[in-house]
Amino acid sequence: MEKQVNAGEFVDRFMTGSLEHLRYQQSPIKIFQLSEIAPYIKFPTPPIFLGYNLLVHITEGYFKHQIGAKEYVVQAPAILISNYGNISTIKSVDKSAKGHCVLINDNAMTSIFREQEILNIFNISPLLNLTARDSSDLQELFRLLYNELLSELPYKELFENLLKSAILKIIKLSSSNQALNRRQEIAMMFKQLVHKNFKKQKSISFYADKLAVSTNYLNRCVFSVFKKSSKELILEVLIMHSQFLLFESTKSIADICYELDFSDPSYFSRLFKKIVGVSPTSYRNRAT
Numbered sequence: 001m002e003k004q005v006n007a008g009e010f011v012d013r014f015m016t017g018s019l020e021h022l023r024y025q026q027s028p029i030k031i032f033q034l035s036e037i038a039p040y041i042k043f044p045t046p047p048i049f050l051g052y053n054l055l056v057h058i059t060e061g062y063f064k065h066q067i068g069a070k071e072y073v074v075q076a077p078a079i080l081i082s083n084y085g086n087i088s089t090i091k092s093v094d095k096s097a098k099g100h101c102v103l104i105n106d107n108a109m110t111s112i113f114r115e116q117e118i119l120n121i122f123n124i125s126p127l128l129n130l131t132a133r134d135s136s137d138l139q140e141l142f143r144l145l146y147n148e149l150l151s152e153l154p155y156k157e158l159f160e161n162l163l164k165s166a167i168l169k170i171i172k173l174s175s176s177n178q179a180l181n182r183r184q185e186i187a188m189m190f191k192q193l194v195h196k197n198f199k200k201q202k203s204i205s206f207y208a209d210k211l212a213v214s215t216n217y218l219n220r221c222v223f224s225v226f227k228k229s230s231k232e233l234i235l236e237v238l239i240m241h242s243q244f245l246l247f248e249s250t251k252s253i254a255d256i257c258y259e260l261d262f263s264d265p266s267y268f269s270r271l272f273k274k275i276v277g278v279s280p281t282s283y284r285n286r287a288t
């Protein structure tokens with residue numbers, strides 16, 4: 001099965017040229033200025049199976065980024081967020097882009113944020129356009145975070161609180177800070193669990209047991225929020241990860257189908273085309 005890309009591997013795998021200006025960061029939170037990395041990213045990158053949470057604040061320029069099957073044109077000033085477990089692809093980058101890119105280990109997220117806050121983060125639309133004033137406020141927080149993380153002796157409590165302040169500001173701006181009702185909580189927790197467990201667990205009953213609810217109630221919660229069944233959401237995540245396998249491996253489409261526990265390659269191909277818009281063969285040919 002595909003290997004997650006961790007935050008520490010990003011520079012080595014997806015950047016080229018002389019990178020001596022980038023300073024090593026041992027923290028579970030890593031931050032780069034876009035001006036330091038934009039000219040060196042090898043794009044389009046292959047699909048990246050995120051083993052971290054990605055946050056990009058762009059203050060000048062633009063970039064194109066695909067999350068799952070959807071492509072986003074991110075034009076400054078804006079924020080892009082892609083959560084742990086997503087499949088992401090950097091399609092193109094303005095080499096003169098400015099702002100910050102933050103890579104956050106998932107364990108750091110769970111230690112810094114309360115469960116309700118994490119659900120709010122997971123509920124944020126990947127792309128958030130900003131006003132100049134809000135972008136300026138965030139830029140100052142990320143500047144302080146950058147300076148602290150790259151100081152000689154980073155102060156853990158300070159850089160964690162700077163990150164938390166920035167993300168809570170984003171939650172507020174995204175209007176995802178309202179308290180979630182019980183059905184919304186269950187649906188968001190289900191989606192999180194699917195992204196983390198889909199490789200081994202495809203049964204709705206597994207997720208219902210984890211959330212201590214019945215399968216019928218879980219389906220009602222998921223449908224009320226996402227307008228699709230629990231099974232459909234699991235299938236979408238499986239298809240999203242099949243894109244990674246089609247790009248990264250030389251396995252046949254049938255082998256990928258069976259690896260993801262689909263019993264019928266024809267059904268897999270029909271489902272793939274319905275979700276992605278092209279057949280698995282066309283997707284692989286287009287990606288190579």
